[in-house]
Amino acid sequence: MKHIISLLMENEAGALSRVAGLFSARAYNIESLTVAPTEDATLSRMTIVTSGSDEVIEQIIKQLNKLVDVVKVLDLNDGRYIERELMLVKVKATGALREEMKRISDIFRGRIIDVADGSYTIELTGSGSKLDAFLEALDKTVILETVRTGASGIGRGDRILKV
Amino acid sequence: MDDSNQQKVGQISGAEIIMRCLQEENVKFVFGYPGGAVLHIYDALFKQKHFKHILVRHEQAAVHAADAFSRATGEVGVALVTSGPGATNAVTGIATAYMDSIPMVVISGQVPTAAIGMDAFQEVDMVGVTRPCVKHNFLIKDVHDIAITLKKAFYIAASGRPGPVVVDIPKDITAEFAEFDYPKSVEMRSYTPVTKGHSGQIKKAVKILLEAKRPMIYTGGGLVLGDASNELVKLARTLDYPVTNTLMGLGGYPATDKQYVGMLGMHGTYEANNAMQDCDVLLAVGARFDDRVVGNPDHFLSVPRTIIHIDVDPSSISKRVKVDVPIVGHVQSVLGEMNELLAAETKKPDASALKSWWAKIDGWRAKNTSSYDGSSSSIIKPQYVIEKLCEVTKGDAFVTSDVGQHQMWAAQYYKFDKPRRWINSGGLGTMGVGLPYAMGCQLAYPDAQVACVTGEGSIQMNIQELSTCKQFHLPIKVILLNNRYLGMVRQWQEFFYENRYSESYMDSLPDFVKLAESYGHVGMNIEKPGDVEGALQDAFAMKDKFVFMNFMTDQKENVFPMVPNGKGLSEMILGSDPNANDAVDEMEG
Numbered sequence A: 001m002k003h004i005i006s007l008l009m010e011n012e013a014g015a016l017s018r019v020a021g022l023f024s025a026r027a028y029n030i031e032s033l034t035v036a037p038t039e040d041a042t043l044s045r046m047t048i049v050t051s052g053s054d055e056v057i058e059q060i061i062k063q064l065n066k067l068v069d070v071v072k073v074l075d076l077n078d079g080r081y082i083e084r085e086l087m088l089v090k091v092k093a094t095g096a097l098r099e100e101m102k103r104i105s106d107i108f109r110g111r112i113i114d115v116a117d118g119s120y121t122i123e124l125t126g127s128g129s130k131l132d133a134f135l136e137a138l139d140k141t142v143i144l145e146t147v148r149t150g151a152s153g154i155g156r157g158d159r160i161l162k163v
Numbered sequence B: 001m002d003d004s005n006q007q008k009v010g011q012i013s014g015a016e017i018i019m020r021c022l023q024e025e026n027v028k029f030v031f032g033y034p035g036g037a038v039l040h041i042y043d044a045l046f047k048q049k050h051f052k053h054i055l056v057r058h059e060q061a062a063v064h065a066a067d068a069f070s071r072a073t074g075e076v077g078v079a080l081v082t083s084g085p086g087a088t089n090a091v092t093g094i095a096t097a098y099m100d101s102i103p104m105v106v107i108s109g110q111v112p113t114a115a116i117g118m119d120a121f122q123e124v125d126m127v128g129v130t131r132p133c134v135k136h137n138f139l140i141k142d143v144h145d146i147a148i149t150l151k152k153a154f155y156i157a158a159s160g161r162p163g164p165v166v167v168d169i170p171k172d173i174t175a176e177f178a179e180f181d182y183p184k185s186v187e188m189r190s191y192t193p194v195t196k197g198h199s200g201q202i203k204k205a206v207k208i209l210l211e212a213k214r215p216m217i218y219t220g221g222g223l224v225l226g227d228a229s230n231e232l233v234k235l236a237r238t239l240d241y242p243v244t245n246t247l248m249g250l251g252g253y254p255a256t257d258k259q260y261v262g263m264l265g266m267h268g269t270y271e272a273n274n275a276m277q278d279c280d281v282l283l284a285v286g287a288r289f290d291d292r293v294v295g296n297p298d299h300f301l302s303v304p305r306t307i308i309h310i311d312v313d314p315s316s317i318s319k320r321v322k323v324d325v326p327i328v329g330h331v332q333s334v335l336g337e338m339n340e341l342l343a344a345e346t347k348k349p350d351a352s353a354l355k356s357w358w359a360k361i362d363g364w365r366a367k368n369t370s371s372y373d374g375s376s377s378s379i380i381k382p383q384y385v386i387e388k389l390c391e392v393t394k395g396d397a398f399v400t401s402d403v404g405q406h407q408m409w410a411a412q413y414y415k416f417d418k419p420r421r422w423i424n425s426g427g428l429g430t431m432g433v434g435l436p437y438a439m440g441c442q443l444a445y446p447d448a449q450v451a452c453v454t455g456e457g458s459i460q461m462n463i464q465e466l467s468t469c470k471q472f473h474l475p476i477k478v479i480l481l482n483n484r485y486l487g488m489v490r491q492w493q494e495f496f497y498e499n500r501y502s503e504s505y506m507d508s509l510p511d512f513v514k515l516a517e518s519y520g521h522v523g524m525n526i527e528k529p530g531d532v533e534g535a536l537q538d539a540f541a542m543k544d545k546f547v548f549m550n551f552m553t554d555q556k557e558n559v560f561p562m563v564p565n566g567k568g569l570s571e572m573i574l575g576s577d578p579n580a581n582d583a584v585d586e587m588e589g
């Protein structure tokens, strides 16, 4: 099953490579990984999307906790949470496509952030599956380029990950 | 930025700060080897007299010796190596310590800060190279960080589940100046190892233990590292339950005690493996159910049993085998609490169930699977050498071993009654550890008997240390079980590759006696069973001599019992089976 794991770690050189190294050394899946400093500059917040059996996920959480730089780990799937990802898609926009691309973008609540002669760049946020759905709605041949940030996640309500 | 290049009043150099840190940590020995990047450090070392530096002949040996010093004493071992090749030579030693959770601090020199990333002479990304085989590592970038970083390094190495910590220090940092201020303690929000176990879980565990019909206690290296032997003995005696130790846990429970059923696992005793498989309640302490211990986990789990698992590392729990009652905590404190609960308990173990359980175990014991054919008067059996070694040293030596058949025989036939006496590489299985391990033990306990049980393959992987032993007058006794084969490899080839002994011979061996003598040591060749005991007595009587004993042993002897890879614990091949080798073929088929 897919899991979204959030963690806070010391914002130190090499901290990211410790997490990445752990996943490769133990052959855990890693679908996406995002990291950036938090409002407290000594801490980084990371979101990892992974998948595995319950036992594997349990081990992943334990192994992450074992890393000396990791302050806190939360499996967002243990409760209610929100997942968001940002995607930029450059699509062909010529002739009739110009109208159609605009329409599909609107349906998915995307925004066209760059308009060029033959193309649009659409910005879209949402869960990973919404972004997947958008790509699926497009004809493969119109997609010129895509870039996704990987998921960020946060617990709902009073589920708060903080030191 | 203040100018750290100018020495101000009250300031000392980074190199001197390192010396002061080691002094504050009460370090007695630093095992090391100099080089360009650590010249400032070695200069500071020259001027201090708080610890002794042991110059080895290869950095791998420095790390192994520091590792053994730690295994034998419980203190943090310290090694010092230069950048680049010095650092990479140390990696095998670091990985070996990591796999067995040995607390160590390894200081490596690094090229000057400005040269990092420039492919400078003798540059290697030590933090990157060692990341997968350290508990933690640091690259120091400021002279003011040296003291706090070393403080953290020692703290991290020794606390929680112990392990090696690498501290990589660029050369320029060791020449800069700062005031020395060693923190009394450190607190790290990201690192807070547990100590006490959950009291509710402990109560539950005691209750389950008392209800057991076929109980079993299984302890590993964690019990030894956690210094919980006394607590274990008390618990086991109170309950009268059988105890087995893993390879790493030998000596955790006295081997000569009647409740001890021997080592378990791939080369464990018949009684230990069967009791492990058959028990209804299993108490696992500081052990990790690894592949060499429980064999095929599916086979192991095909029998229902309740498992209680005490370990300081939560990630060791339910990793390979799902457990019912996990207790995360320091083994000594948890077992202590269990003993208190048992003392206050009115309920006693089920005496009649226990009686029939012991009868069953004694039945397995009666198979006497550790017997071997010792009738030959011309060929020395390796097992016999170890039995005699145990007798001559009164079971009280520090025994280090290398990796191979000799290691298993040492584990099976030397009866360890005390923890921290059996020093071997269990997790990584590193050939070449034996001699440097013996150095670490002998330095820690100058008056103790130290025996290095080795093979002619393994000893040659760090044979250069004969020179270090000469320099520091280490009266180690090398017990070479010379079978002219990479015996453990040959055994697997005999069993699983139809006797195709691919590259497992050991040819062109040196004359070990002459070799030893060339270093000023004593060498002995022992070729007849009748000479074994006398030679051992002679050797151990030479209290101030390093003696290299070359025992020419049976070339084709195999280690039994054996649980073949992927098989269950109760699917052992026994040496007494007249068709042991056919039995193996059948299982393979």
Ligand SMILES: Cc1ncc(C[n+]2csc(CCOP(=O)(O)OP(=O)(O)O)c2C)c(N)n1
Pocket: B402, B403, B404, B405, B406, B407, B429, B430, B431, B432, B454, B455, B456, B457, B458, B459, B481, B483, B485, B486, B487, B488, B489, B506
């Ligand atoms: C550094 C290293 N290389 C290879 C191995 C694989 N290996 C395990 S046991 C063994 C044979 C050891 O031979 P020897 O030291 O003569 O001991 P014996 O088995 O004959 O007692 C080998 C090659 C290892 N464990 N470590």
Ligand SMILES: [Mg+2]
Pocket: B404, B455, B456, B457, B481, B482, B483, B484, B485, B486, B487, B506
């Ligand atoms: Mg050999």
